[in-house]
Amino acid sequence: MSLAATATMVLMLLLLAGFWIIQTGLLAGLQFTEQKVEVVGYVQTNATASQIATLQARVAAMPEVASVSYVDRDAALTRFRASMAAQGREDLTQYLNSNPLYGSLEVKLVDPTNVRSVGDALRADPIVRNVINIEDLVQRVLTVTNVLRTAGTVVLVIVGLIVLFIIVNTIRLAVVARAEEIEIMRLVGASDAFIRWPFVFEGALVGLIGALLTLGVLAAAADPISSFMADFFRVLPLQFGSLTRDLVALVLGAGVGLGVVGSWLSVRTYLIR
Amino acid sequence: MTVAPPPRPAPSLRSRVLGRAHDQAKPERPVLVLHDVTKEYSNGKLALREVDLVIPEGDFVFLVGPSGAGKSTLIKLLIRDELPTRGEVVLDGQDLAHLPRRQVPRMRRKIGIIFQDFKLLPTKTVWENVAFALEVTGTPHGRIRPAVDRVLSLVGLTEQAAQVPAQLSGGEQQRTAIARALVHDPRLIIADEPTGNLDPLISWEILQLLLRINELGVTVMMATHNAHVVTSLRKRVVALEEGRIIRDEVGGAYHRED
Numbered sequence: 001m002s003l004a005a006t007a008t009m010v011l012m013l014l015l016l017a018g019f020w021i022i023q024t025g026l027l028a029g030l031q032f033t034e035q036k037v038e039v040v041g042y043v044q045t046n047a048t049a050s051q052i053a054t055l056q057a058r059v060a061a062m063p064e065v066a067s068v069s070y071v072d073r074d075a076a077l078t079r080f081r082a083s084m085a086a087q088g089r090e091d092l093t094q095y096l097n098s099n100p101l102y103g104s105l106e107v108k109l110v111d112p113t114n115v116r117s118v119g120d121a122l123r124a125d126p127i128v129r130n131v132i133n134i135e136d137l138v139q140r141v142l143t144v145t146n147v148l149r150t151a152g153t154v155v156l157v158i159v160g161l162i163v164l165f166i167i168v169n170t171i172r173l174a175v176v177a178r179a180e181e182i183e184i185m186r187l188v189g190a191s192d193a194f195i196r197w198p199f200v201f202e203g204a205l206v207g208l209i210g211a212l213l214t215l216g217v218l219a220a221a222a223d224p225i226s227s228f229m230a231d232f233f234r235v236l237p238l239q240f241g242s243l244t245r246d247l248v249a250l251v252l253g254a255g256v257g258l259g260v261v262g263s264w265l266s267v268r269t270y271l272i273r
Numbered sequence: 274m275t276v277a278p279p280p281r282p283a284p285s286l287r288s289r290v291l292g293r294a295h296d297q298a299k300p301e302r303p304v305l306v307l308h309d310v311t312k313e314y315s316n317g318k319l320a321l322r323e324v325d326l327v328i329p330e331g332d333f334v335f336l337v338g339p340s341g342a343g344k345s346t347l348i349k350l351l352i353r354d355e356l357p358t359r360g361e362v363v364l365d366g367q368d369l370a371h372l373p374r375r376q377v378p379r380m381r382r383k384i385g386i387i388f389q390d391f392k393l394l395p396t397k398t399v400w401e402n403v404a405f406a407l408e409v410t411g412t413p414h415g416r417i418r419p420a421v422d423r424v425l426s427l428v429g430l431t432e433q434a435a436q437v438p439a440q441l442s443g444g445e446q447q448r449t450a451i452a453r454a455l456v457h458d459p460r461l462i463i464a465d466e467p468t469g470n471l472d473p474l475i476s477w478e479i480l481q482l483l484l485r486i487n488e489l490g491v492t493v494m495m496a497t498h499n500a501h502v503v504t505s506l507r508k509r510v511v512a513l514e515e516g517r518i519i520r521d522e523v524g525g526a527y528h529r530e531d
Contacts, residue, residue: 180392180394184394184405185405185409186378187352187386188382188406188410188453188457189382189406189409189410189457190378191378191410192374194378194409194410195409
């Protein structure tokens with residue numbers, strides 16, 4: 001097995017790890033996009049603070065709702081001015097005598113598919129003036145994210161299968177090269193287990209060494225990648241700790257697992273008769 | 274068809290030379306019995322048809338017949354590389370068809386097999402090639418060294434023990450293979466065209482060695498095309514043709530003598 005198998009193992013594990021990182025980023029991005037979905041209900045100007053607090057508490061108690069925050073009229077005006085200033089536009093509100101904006105309840109959802117029921121609950125309350133209808137938009141966003149999620153999973157599964165076949169075949173070649181040795185062992189009466197275990201052990205070792213080399217390459221590449229991806233990660237608050245842990249588990253598990261399975265299957269063809 | 278002779282008593286010489294005690298009390302039974310054996314391969318080819326064969330302990334049998342007559346299939350059945358389609362192959366009292374898979378290696382240790390192409394491991398020395406047969410069967414290291422040294426001196430390769438197969442002549446390679454076949458003290462030696470790759474003089478040497486091993490009490494079955502050797506030795510001859518035993522006579526020649 002040795003060098004060729006180990007090199008193949010490293011390349012395949014890098015491929016697998018790369019696609020897995022991309023898939024993780026994709027999923028996080030999609031989740032982030034979906035969390036952006038907010039139901040905003042504008043509140044009548046004559047609503048009392050206690051009415052608003054009651055509504056806020058009621059909506060917050062709904063199981064579909066992650067959090068509810070109330071933005072009062074002054075805060076809304078401040079926010080509007082800030083956003084105008086950020087875009088470099090003139091602040092037109094300075095020509096007004098009074099604040100034209102409404103206070104609003106901003107509802108973050110646990111799952112964006114519940115946008116309708118939360119919207120209806122807000123609309124039903126008399127102090128709510130109106131709720132922006134974003135259901136169609138949300139539906140379209142969800143269609144896109146679901147397609148991307150499925151496509152990412154399909155690609156990852158295909159890459160996984162490719163990696164499996166290439167590694168198993170590489171190991172098979174190494175075992176075929178020792179077919180005569182296996183045959184002699186069988187003829188002199190070695191038990192199947194006796195013939196199998198050195199190959200399985202070697203497969204596990206190749207897998208382990210391949211996985212460690214792969215992790216070494218990934219660790220060396222981690223800094224350049226993360227500085228390259230800094231903007232990406234600033235937008236997407238990924239938990240990098242769990243990514244690293246999962247990646248180590250994936251690479252080690254795939255390396256050793258494929259090494260053992262590949263050897264086992266390859267030797268098996270010579271033992272079954 | 275001539276019937277095989279009654280079994281010779283197993284000489285205790287074998288135990289003395291091979292250095293292992295054999296239970297003398299065990300009643301004599303044939304090393305090998307084939308009863309009504311038919312082998313049909315999955316492609317429909319009938320390799321053996323209704324073969325009956327009894328080989329008593331201590332026998333020396335030539336297996337002759339043209340290529341494709343079924344000699345190789347017969348040998349594959351004996352080492353349970355293949356199973357018979359019908360009939361029984363009984364080795365040392367055990368029906369191979371009903372042998373659990375886990376027991377197959379243990380059974381194979383009762384057979385020593387020698388091939389035309391020697392099948393030595395090129396990276397190991399003579400000594401290691403012979404020791405390999407004991408190592409893979411889990412023999413304790415303390416027992417391996419004396420056993421290997423003993424068979425190497427039996428086949429006359431003590432001097433060459435440290436050489437690798439590429440440094441040996443064809444005859445020496447075959448003697449190494451014989452030593453390996455012999456080292457775990459088998460009940461039956463199967464030699465599949467052992468002289469096929471060797472010149473006549475060396476072939477005689479190999480044959481003399483097999484005869485000597487047979488004299489020590491090991492049953493030998495040798496498949497061969499070497500008519501001269503078979504005819505001049507006048508041992509038992511089993512002739513196969515198109516999967517059938519067409520002749521089984523003691524003191525026979527390579528060809529039918531009428």
